[in-house]
Amino acid sequence: MTQYFIRRLLLIVPTFIGITILVFVITRFVPGGPIERMIAEAQQASMQTGGMSQSVGSSIGAATLDEDQIRQLEEYYGFDKPVLVSYWDWLVKVVHLDLGESTRYSDPVWDTIKDRLPVSAFYGIMTMFITYFISIPLGYMKAVRHNSHFDHASSIVVFVGYAIPSYVVGIILLVVFASNLEWFPMGGFYGDEFEDMDSKLEQVADIFYHAALPLLAYVAGSFAVMTFMMKNSLMDNLAADYVRTAIAKGMPFKQAITRHAMRNSLIPIATHFGNNISVIIGGSFLIEKIFNINGLGLLGYESIVERDYPIVLGVLVISAILQLFGNILSDICVAAVDPRVQFR
Amino acid sequence: MSEVILEVKDLATEFDTEQGVARALDDISFEVKAGETLGIVGESGCGKSVTALSILRLLPKPAGNIVSGEVIFKGQDLIRLPADDMHNIRGNRIAMIFQEPMTALNPVYRISRQLNETLALHNPEMNKAEINEASINMLKRVGIPAPERRMKEYPHQLSGGMRQRVMIAIALLCKPEILIADEPTTALDVTIQAQILQLLKDLQKETGMAIIFITHDLGVIAELCDRVVVMYGGRIIEQADILTLFDKPRHPYTRGLLNAIPRLDKSSKEVLSTIPGMVPSLFDFLPGCRFQNRCDYVQEQCTQDIPVLESDSDGHQVRCFRFRELLS
Numbered sequence: 001m002t003q004y005f006i007r008r009l010l011l012i013v014p015t016f017i018g019i020t021i022l023v024f025v026i027t028r029f030v031p032g033g034p035i036e037r038m039i040a041e042a043q044q045a046s047m048q049t050g051g052m053s054q055s056v057g058s059s060i061g062a063a064t065l066d067e068d069q070i071r072q073l074e075e076y077y078g079f080d081k082p083v084l085v086s087y088w089d090w091l092v093k094v095v096h097l098d099l100g101e102s103t104r105y106s107d108p109v110w111d112t113i114k115d116r117l118p119v120s121a122f123y124g125i126m127t128m129f130i131t132y133f134i135s136i137p138l139g140y141m142k143a144v145r146h147n148s149h150f151d152h153a154s155s156i157v158v159f160v161g162y163a164i165p166s167y168v169v170g171i172i173l174l175v176v177f178a179s180n181l182e183w184f185p186m187g188g189f190y191g192d193e194f195e196d197m198d199s200k201l202e203q204v205a206d207i208f209y210h211a212a213l214p215l216l217a218y219v220a221g222s223f224a225v226m227t228f229m230m231k232n233s234l235m236d237n238l239a240a241d242y243v244r245t246a247i248a249k250g251m252p253f254k255q256a257i258t259r260h261a262m263r264n265s266l267i268p269i270a271t272h273f274g275n276n277i278s279v280i281i282g283g284s285f286l287i288e289k290i291f292n293i294n295g296l297g298l299l300g301y302e303s304i305v306e307r308d309y310p311i312v313l314g315v316l317v318i319s320a321i322l323q324l325f326g327n328i329l330s331d332i333c334v335a336a337v338d339p340r341v342q343f344r
Numbered sequence: 345m346s347e348v349i350l351e352v353k354d355l356a357t358e359f360d361t362e363q364g365v366a367r368a369l370d371d372i373s374f375e376v377k378a379g380e381t382l383g384i385v386g387e388s389g390c391g392k393s394v395t396a397l398s399i400l401r402l403l404p405k406p407a408g409n410i411v412s413g414e415v416i417f418k419g420q421d422l423i424r425l426p427a428d429d430m431h432n433i434r435g436n437r438i439a440m441i442f443q444e445p446m447t448a449l450n451p452v453y454r455i456s457r458q459l460n461e462t463l464a465l466h467n468p469e470m471n472k473a474e475i476n477e478a479s480i481n482m483l484k485r486v487g488i489p490a491p492e493r494r495m496k497e498y499p500h501q502l503s504g505g506m507r508q509r510v511m512i513a514i515a516l517l518c519k520p521e522i523l524i525a526d527e528p529t530t531a532l533d534v535t536i537q538a539q540i541l542q543l544l545k546d547l548q549k550e551t552g553m554a555i556i557f558i559t560h561d562l563g564v565i566a567e568l569c570d571r572v573v574v575m576y577g578g579r580i581i582e583q584a585d586i587l588t589l590f591d592k593p594r595h596p597y598t599r600g601l602l603n604a605i606p607r608l609d610k611s612s613k614e615v616l617s618t619i620p621g622m623v624p625s626l627f628d629f630l631p632g633c634r635f636q637n638r639c640d641y642v643q644e645q646c647t648q649d650i651p652v653l654e655s656d657s658d659g660h661q662v663r664c665f666r667f668r669e670l671l672s
Contacts, residue, residue, distance in 0.1 A: 239404070241447040248402060248442075249462045249514065250435035252427070259461075263452050339498045340451055 001335065004343035005328065012324045017091070019320045020313065024087045027309045028079075034103040034307055035073045077103070077309075094317060100310040104303070109314035112299065117318070119189050120288070120295035126211065127218040128276060135223050136269070139230025144257065146235060158224045166221030167286035173213045174290060184213050187292035214291040218284065226269070233268050237261040263337070270337045274330025349554060350376040350399070350438075350522055355413035357391075357398045359626070360406070366626035368394045370578045372413070373653070376522060381548065381555040383569035383586075385562060385601075387623050391578040392558045393443075396524045399556075400434055417522075436466040439515035443527040445507035449499040456495035459483070459514055466518045482513040487543060505536035509543070516547060523548075524556045529564065541568055562605060566590060574598050577624060577634030580653060583661040594662040594671065596639050633664070641666050 027033070071080070078086040093100060099109035138158075142151045161169070178186045185191065190206050197203050237243065238261050246256040285297035296315060303311035335341045357369040369391045376382050384392045397403045399415050401422065415422040417438065422430065434440075442448045449458055459479035463470060470478070476495075483491035486509040499507055508528060515523055525544065529537040541564065548555055557568055565572055565586070572589045574582040574597065582595040593599045600619040621638035630636060633646040645665050655661045664670075 241442060241444055242450040244402060245442065245448045245511070245514075246450070246461075248400060248434055248440045250431050250433070250465050251461070252431055260450050260453075264450070267452075338452060339454075340500045 001343050005332070008328050008331070012321075012328075015324060016320055020091070020094075020316060021087055023313060023316050024090065025083055027312065028083050030307075032307050033079070034077055034309065035070060035079065037307060038073060039070075090313070099314040099317065102303075102308055102311050104306055104308045104311070109310045112311060113296065113314055113318060116294055116296045116299045119293060120297060122207075123211065123214060123218060123287075123293070123295065126215055127222060130215065130219050131223045131226055132269075134219070135226035136230055136266075138223075139227045140234060140257075140262070142227070142231040143234035143238060146231075158227050161220040162224030164220070166217050166284065167290055169220045170214065170217035170287050170290040173216055177213060185210050187290070189293050189295075214287055214293060217287050217290075226272070229268055229272070230265060234261055234265040237264045240264070267334065267338050270333040271330055273333050274326040274328070276326070346378045346380070348375045349378045349418055350556075351414075351416040352395075352399065353414040353416065355395070355398060355415065356411045357394055357403065357408060358411050359408050363627055367629075368408075368578050368626060369398060371653075372578075372580055374573050374580065374583060376554050376556060378521070378554055379548075379552045380570045381557055381568055383565040383572040384556065384558045384575060385560060385565050385572060386575035387560060389623050389626070390575040392560075392575055393526050394578075395575070396440065396526045396556065396558055399524065400438060400440055401430060402434075402440070432466070435462055435515070435520075436518045437520055438522045438524065439518070439520040440524040440526065441508070441511045441515050441528045443530050445504050445511055445528075445531065448511055449507055451499055453498070454495065455483075455497055455499065455502070455510055458499075459495070459510070459517060462514050462517050478517065479513075482517050483510070485547070486510075486513045486516070487539075488513070504532050505539065508532060508536075508540055512540070512543065512547070516551070516553075519551060520553055522554045522556065524558070526558045527560070530559070530561075537564075544568070562601060574601070577629060578626070579634060579663065580661070581635065581663045583653075584659070588658070588660050592660075592671075594660065594667040595635075595664050596641055596670065597635050600638075641670060 074080045078089060081089070090100070097110070099113070101108055102112055105112065138154060142154060145151050164172075174186065178184045188210055190203070190210055193206075197206065234257075238257065240261070243256050243261050246260045247253060251259070285295075285301040287293075288295040288298035289301065296318070299311065300315040300319075302308075303315065331343065335343060352375070353373050355369055355372040356367065359366045359368055372391075372395055374382065384395060386392050394403070394408070397408070398410050399422065401410070403409070410423055413423065417433065420429075422433065425433070449455075456476065456479060459482065460472075460475045463475045463478055467475070480491045480495060483494060488494050488506060488509050494502070494506075494510075499510075502510065508531075512528070523544075528544075529540050532540065544555065544557075545568065547553075555568075557565070559565060569586050571585045572583065573580055574589070574595065576597050582589070582593070582598045584594075589598065590602065593602055597619070600617075603617045604619060606616055619638055624630070624634065624637065630647065631650075632648050633639070633642075633651055636642045636646045639646065643666065649665075651663045651665050653661050653663045654667075
C-alpha cells in the first residue's frame with residue numbers, strides 16, 4: 001500500500017510537467033500577449049496625445065515602440081528564447097518556489113495568489129461541509145422513504161437545483177434577496193467596516209452575512225448529484241443480502257441501516273471526495289464574478305483575459321497540484337472505507 | 345414423539361408488483377418437531393424461500409406481505425408478534441442461513457465484528473472479552489482452522505465454503521431452537537457441499553436444534569432430512585417422512601421429480617426422464633390444480649377444483665384427486 005502511494009506521488013511529477021508544458025506552449029501561440037498589449041497601449045497613448053495632428057495612414061505601430069524596445073520587452077518576458085528553453089527557466093524557478101511576477105501588477109505571483117486563496121478556500125470548504133451535511137442525511141431519508149411524498153417533493157427541489165446552472169441561481173438570489181429585498185449585501189467578501197469592527201465575532205458574522213447568498217449558489221449546484229448518489233447507493237445496499245443477514249441476526253431495521261448499509265453507501269461518496277478538492281479550493285469564477293468575490297477563480301479568469309501569463313501559470317500550478325493530490329486523497333479515502341480495495 | 349415447536353397454519357403470502365398482486369404462498373401448513381430436520385423441496389419459484397422468509401418475517405418490504413395464517417412458535421404467533429419481540433426471536437431462537445455466502449456477509453466489516461454483533465444483540469450481559477471468546481469457539485466448532493486469525497479477516501479473504509461456515513457460526517452463536525437453512529449449499533461446489541451438510545448434521549446432534557432445510561436437491565434431502573414437504577406453485581403438494589416419500593411417492597409431480605434423478609445403475613443409453621413444461625408464473629396460475637398443465641394424469645376435475653391436501657393415518661399428505669387410482 002505504502003509503495004503504491006509512493007509511486008503515485010512520483011507520478012505527480014511527469015503529470016505536472018505535462019499539464020504545465022501544454023499551457024505554457026499555448027500562452028506562446030495565443031494572440032494578444034503582454035507585448036502586443038503594451039504596443040496597443042502605447043498606440044492609444046500616442047493617438048490621444050498627438051493623434052489629432054498626425055496625418056492619417058502613417059505606420060502607427062512602428063512609430064510608438066521601436067524594434068529595440070520590443071526586443072527589450074521580449075527579453076524581459078523571456079520571449080526571445082525558444083519555447084522549451086523558457087519553459088525550462090520557468091520550471092526551475094517554480095521548483096525554487098518562485099512563480100515570477102505579474103505582468104499586470106508587477107507583484108510577485110505567489111503574493112497575489114496567497115491573498116486570494118483563503119477566500120476561495122473558505123467558500124469551497126464551507127460549500128463542501130454544507131453539501132455533505134445536507135446530501136448525506138437527505139439521501140438517507142429519501143432512500144428509507146423511497147416513493148413517499150417526502151421523496152417526491154424533495155426530488156423536485158433537488159432537480160430544480162440541478163437543472164439551473166449555479167451562476168443563474170446566483171443571479172436570481174442577488175436580484176431577489178440583495179437588490180429587491182435588501183436582506184443581504186450585493187457582494188464582496190466582507191463589508192467596508194470590516195477593519196473597524198471591535199470583536200472577532202463581529203467579523204466572522206460579517207463574513208457569513210456576505211457569504212450567505214454565494215454559498216447558496218454554490219450549494220444549489222453541487223448537492224443534487226451528491227444527494228442522488230447517496231440515495232441510490234443506499235437503496236442498493238438496503239436490498240443487499242448482508243442487510244437481510246443483519247436483520248435475521250435480530251437487529252432492528254434502523255440499526256441494520258445505520259450500522260451496515262450506511263458504511264457501504266459511503267464508498268462512492270468517498271471516491272468523489274478527493275476529486276472535489278481542486279474545484280472546491282479553486283472556486284467558480286462565475287459565482288465569484290457575480291458576487292464580486294476576489295477569489296482564485298476570478299483571478300484566473302481575469303488574468304487570462306488580460307494575458308497575464310505568469311498569473312495564469314501560477315493559478316494553474318496551484319490547481320494542478322491540488323487536483324493531483326486530490327486524486328491520491330480519493331484513493332486513500334476509498335482504501336480507508338473499503339477493505340476490499342488493495343493498492344499494489 | 346417429540347413436541348411440536350413450530351406450527352405453520354394456512355399461511356398465505358402475496359407480493360405487490362407492477363404486474364399486479366402475486367400470491368406466492370397459498371394454504372401452507374406444516375409442523376416442525378424439536379430436533380428433527382424438515383426438508384422443503386421444489387423447483388425455483390415454488391415458494392420455498394418465501395416460506396422461510398415468511399416464518400421469520402424477513403420478506404422484502406413493502407412488496408411482500410403475509411395476508412393470512414399463523415406461525416406458532418412455542419405458543420406465540422410470530423406473524424402477530426410486536427416488532428421488538430420479533431427481534432429477540434430472530435438470530436436468537438430461530439436463526440437463518442442463506443444461499444449466497446458471497447454476499448450474505450457485510451464486505452466492509454471484519455468477521456469478528458459480524459459474529460460478535462449477534463451475541464451482543466441477544467446477550468447484553470456479556471462483556472467484550474467473553475463475546476470474543478465465544479465467537480472464536482464457535483468458529484472452531486464449525487471447522488474453521490486458525491479461528492483467531494480468521495476473526496481479523498474480511499469476508500473477501502475467505503473462500504465460499506469458509507464464508508458459509510462463518511454464516512453457520514453466526515446462526516448458531518445463540519443456540520437457536522430452529523435453524524432455517526435456505527439452500528445453504530447450492531452456491532458451493534460438491535465436496536464443500538458434503539462438508540457443510542456433515543457439519544450441519546454434527547451440530548444438530550450436539551445441540552438438538554430443529555432444522556428446516558430448503559433445497560431443490562432431492563439428494564441432499566435424502567441425506568439429511570427426517571420429513572419432507574414438496575412444494576409446487578406456492579402450495580404444498582405432498583408431505584411425508586423421508587422413507588415413505590422416496591419409496592411410495594403419491595403425487596405425479598413428486599414421482600416425476602424422483603424419476604428425473606439420473607442414476608448410475610441405469611443404462612447410460614436411456615433417455616433421462618424429465619417433467620415437460622415449466623413452472624407457471626405467479627401471475628398466470630390456472631384455476632384448479634397448479635400442476636395440471638404438466639401432469640400426465642390430468643382430467644376434467646383438475647382444471648376446475650383445487651384438490652385438498654389429504655392425509656392418511658401415518659401422516660402422509662398429498663394434494664391430488666387421482667392419487668388413489670394412480671397407486672394401484
